[in-house]
Amino acid sequence: MLLLLLLAQDAARLLPDSTLAYVEIAEPKRLIATIYDHPLWGKIEKALENEEARRVVAALEERTGMTYREILEAVLDGGLVFSAGGGGMAWLAKARDAETLAKIHEALLELWRENPGIEPVEYRGLTAHKVGGGVVAVAGEWMIVTDGGAVGRKIADLYVDGGGATLADDPDFAAAKPAEAHTAWGWVDVRTLRKIGAAPQLFGGRTDNFLVELVAGAVINHLQRVPAVTATLDVDAAGLRLSVAVEHEDGWTAGPRAFAFGAAPAPMGVKDELLSLSAHRDLAAMWASADDLFEQNVLDGMTEADATLTTLFSGMDFGDEVLTAFEPQIRIVAARRTFAEGEPTPAIRLPAFAAVFRLREPDRVRDDFRGIFQSLVGFTNIQGAMQGAPQLLQDIERDGDSLILTSAYKRPKEGEPTIHYNFSPSLAFAGDRMIVSSTTALARELVGAGEHSSESANTFLRLNGAVLRDVLADNRAQLVVQNQIDEGNSPEEAAAAVDGLLELIGAARDATLRLSTREKTLQLDVEVIFER
Amino acid sequence: MSGEWEPYVPDADRPWDLKRAAHLYRRAGFGATRAELDEALRGTPAEAVDRLTAAEEDFEPMGRTVASGDDPRRLAGWWLYAMTRTRAPLRERATLFWHGHFATSAAKVAVARLMFEQNLLLRRRALGDFAAMVQEISRDPAMLVYLDSAVNRRAHPNENYARELMELFCLGEGNYTEKDIREIARCFTGWEVVRDRFKFNRSHHDEGAKSFLGQSGRFGGEDAVRIVLEQPSASRFIAARLARFFVSDESVPIEPLAVELRESGWDVGRVVGRILRSNLFFDSIGRKIRSPVEMVVGLLRALEGSTDLQVVADDLERLGQGLFHPPSVKGWDGGRTWINSSTLLGRANLVHRIVTSEKTRLGDVTAADLEGLLLAVPLPDGVSLPGDLREAVHRLSVLPEFHLF
Numbered sequence: 001m002l003l004l005l006l007l008a009q010d011a012a013r014l015l016p017d018s019t020l021a022y023v024e025i026a027e028p029k030r031l032i033a034t035i036y037d038h039p040l041w042g043k044i045e046k047a048l049e050n051e052e053a054r055r056v057v058a059a060l061e062e063r064t065g066m067t068y069r070e071i072l073e074a075v076l077d078g079g080l081v082f083s084a085g086g087g088g089m090a091w092l093a094k095a096r097d098a099e100t101l102a103k104i105h106e107a108l109l110e111l112w113r114e115n116p117g118i119e120p121v122e123y124r125g126l127t128a129h130k131v132g133g134g135v136v137a138v139a140g141e142w143m144i145v146t147d148g149g150a151v152g153r154k155i156a157d158l159y160v161d162g163g164g165a166t167l168a169d170d171p172d173f174a175a176a177k178p179a180e181a182h183t184a185w186g187w188v189d190v191r192t193l194r195k196i197g198a199a200p201q202l203f204g205g206r207t208d209n210f211l212v213e214l215v216a217g218a219v220i221n222h223l224q225r226v227p228a229v230t231a232t233l234d235v236d237a238a239g240l241r242l243s244v245a246v247e248h249e250d251g252w253t254a255g256p257r258a259f260a261f262g263a264a265p266a267p268m269g270v271k272d273e274l275l276s277l278s279a280h281r282d283l284a285a286m287w288a289s290a291d292d293l294f295e296q297n298v299l300d301g302m303t304e305a306d307a308t309l310t311t312l313f314s315g316m317d318f319g320d321e322v323l324t325a326f327e328p329q330i331r332i333v334a335a336r337r338t339f340a341e342g343e344p345t346p347a348i349r350l351p352a353f354a355a356v357f358r359l360r361e362p363d364r365v366r367d368d369f370r371g372i373f374q375s376l377v378g379f380t381n382i383q384g385a386m387q388g389a390p391q392l393l394q395d396i397e398r399d400g401d402s403l404i405l406t407s408a409y410k411r412p413k414e415g416e417p418t419i420h421y422n423f424s425p426s427l428a429f430a431g432d433r434m435i436v437s438s439t440t441a442l443a444r445e446l447v448g449a450g451e452h453s454s455e456s457a458n459t460f461l462r463l464n465g466a467v468l469r470d471v472l473a474d475n476r477a478q479l480v481v482q483n484q485i486d487e488g489n490s491p492e493e494a495a496a497a498v499d500g501l502l503e504l505i506g507a508a509r510d511a512t513l514r515l516s517t518r519e520k521t522l523q524l525d526v527e528v529i530f531e532r
Numbered sequence: 533m534s535g536e537w538e539p540y541v542p543d544a545d546r547p548w549d550l551k552r553a554a555h556l557y558r559r560a561g562f563g564a565t566r567a568e569l570d571e572a573l574r575g576t577p578a579e580a581v582d583r584l585t586a587a588e589e590d591f592e593p594m595g596r597t598v599a600s601g602d603d604p605r606r607l608a609g610w611w612l613y614a615m616t617r618t619r620a621p622l623r624e625r626a627t628l629f630w631h632g633h634f635a636t637s638a639a640k641v642a643v644a645r646l647m648f649e650q651n652l653l654l655r656r657r658a659l660g661d662f663a664a665m666v667q668e669i670s671r672d673p674a675m676l677v678y679l680d681s682a683v684n685r686r687a688h689p690n691e692n693y694a695r696e697l698m699e700l701f702c703l704g705e706g707n708y709t710e711k712d713i714r715e716i717a718r719c720f721t722g723w724e725v726v727r728d729r730f731k732f733n734r735s736h737h738d739e740g741a742k743s744f745l746g747q748s749g750r751f752g753g754e755d756a757v758r759i760v761l762e763q764p765s766a767s768r769f770i771a772a773r774l775a776r777f778f779v780s781d782e783s784v785p786i787e788p789l790a791v792e793l794r795e796s797g798w799d800v801g802r803v804v805g806r807i808l809r810s811n812l813f814f815d816s817i818g819r820k821i822r823s824p825v826e827m828v829v830g831l832l833r834a835l836e837g838s839t840d841l842q843v844v845a846d847d848l849e850r851l852g853q854g855l856f857h858p859p860s861v862k863g864w865d866g867g868r869t870w871i872n873s874s875t876l877l878g879r880a881n882l883v884h885r886i887v888t889s890e891k892t893r894l895g896d897v898t899a900a901d902l903e904g905l906l907l908a909v910p911l912p913d914g915v916s917l918p919g920d921l922r923e924a925v926h927r928l929s930v931l932p933e934f935h936l937f
Contacts (some may be wrong), residue, residue, distance in 0.1 A: 486841070
């Protein structure tokens, strides 16, 4: 599909009032400029293009006498709208003028006629064309593309009649439109979606995925109550910011999903931080509310897991004794793994990662977790011995009040270090913190790490693009070879593709995600800052 | 019949032309591009064979990177990459032959590095000294693990490797006795695998006298290999295997090849070169059935194509020829066993997936070139190919003739 999504400011008057989702880009030209003028666009374009796309673009440019960018800017000049519901999906683009649009439309028709299956359709004096599975029509300055559903005729009726119940008349929709200008904004009528029984997993109360509930429990909770979801997107040379918001009432945080509401701890800083996640999740409460949260298949899995985990935790009841040991403030950290000179270095280098918990009663449970850790290391060694894997040697480090139980693989006597040598599993205690880490070095760092200022969020995630690029670059040889095999590229082509990808990733200096409640709003903000 | 293994000399009835050059490259190296065929035709058949037997190329660094990920599946993708890209296709085809001969499966030898090292060994010796290859394979950790021979003590000699050494690798059935197996097993006591490496454990070795294949002495494993290879049946067995792989599934006179193998000191390259230069070879056009790997690699080489080779490797396993995953210690039966109504359909589907994949790129080839590049026998009467290259390739692949070479 060559056409990008386009939005038009008064397109809402062409859409039926039964529309359920609406996305608008008011000034696509500015967005196009931001994308095209970015120094990395050339590389992205090259990575995305294929033979067929090149052929179509070249043919369009020849027939119209315009460059592809000029075509896009002309067609999308007045904005682009995407809608769903009311009988199908539709894209409405308002062009610079009817004459230019007609020329471009004719060029497209000529191209499409080269393939059989294009068929004209007449309706109320308007001519549209069936192309592939969709329908394309031009009416004055408007180019309208639908998925072939009934929405096409409804749009045509509103266009021809100039009146009738439209989306613009919907008071919820009108209230949702943001007062400030944004690159794009969107709206979804969640109330109607619930009413018609759409996405029962999302709106119906119980989920069938443990991880989704853990991560998005707060959002799922609100989606079952709110009338609508709105979103705004801002893109410029510095970066992009997406905000998705729903209504919030304090009383909505009670109930089975209470586990997901509360303030996240402040993130911790480590050297070469790749990722930092801070969240408020009361795991014990979630486990206890499982019957109200999950479908039967998940409950069955949890029952089985409960038994296994209780055994693993030396008879401690997993829900009542293990999970209740933790406060709801949880942090997960990942950092680029570096190897000291002389340290066995595997060919594949994985980042180090750790989880940081706060213990409710550290003195009471510390020894329990020590024993469990030692058992797990011993179990790993037995399993490893059966498979010819190296063995972990345990040790203890003390520094003031802090305690680190370490394990490290014996140095290989011969041969290359295997992937195991990325790990030196460690368990650390510092005050009321318990740190479970894949490496001793990261555990040590987290024991002494300070906390950044609080982000006032329920969930906060930060990803460092430059470090991600370095982590991938540490494994460049693997990525190049994988590209050769999976793409059939020569070594030179593969190296160029991988290096291009690394450059693209490095262009995103920072990416953050924040879920927070502010007065009457539950809001998800995603921000990506580009490297200048 | 003595002229069968004599060098083919082009004449008016059997010119050195595109058909014969393509035949040479298909059997010696999976397939060839138009440019390679044109180059071959500018010289003599012997010169083309010399080029094929002498060529070498190194894909080891790439393979070592793949093996470090410890996924044997990815090794199959790597090897396909080497086969499709190499400038030494005869060596790769010979390596494929030995992989089926000294069959070892990653399904049991789960360590990718061991399978990779074995593959390097097979490639290194593919056109070299067969006797040295057998000595090395007898110490190869992957082979010993596969045959449950990683432990072999004098109190309980492990007969697995001794049996397969004679039955499958060197002599063939009926050329040894059960007593020979027991005695040779004693020679290999103390030959073990410890921490994925071969180790000779002297304290487990039976130093006593052994008697087998007409000889007696305090033999060790190396002696056992030497004595096995001294048997007249050894050179005939290997010569027959090479003739079947390169020439015909039907019986051919192998004694001249067996003699050359013995007298050259087990020089496989020399014997393969003789085969590829011979009258019998050039009279065997279209008489063999391509294996799935030969079909796919031949297609991609001839069309200068590239694609997602990991997906192809997985598909080949479903078609019954998973690289690094032979079905048993006997390898692949080959020949007519490759073809039945189900596998024919599977092959056509695989070709269709390749030509329709977005990741597949093909060289500057037209549909009109396909018959000369891909078919060993003429296109059947009444069959015409569409003008679109990819559709034409798929159309060809549904023909039984496509699978002959």
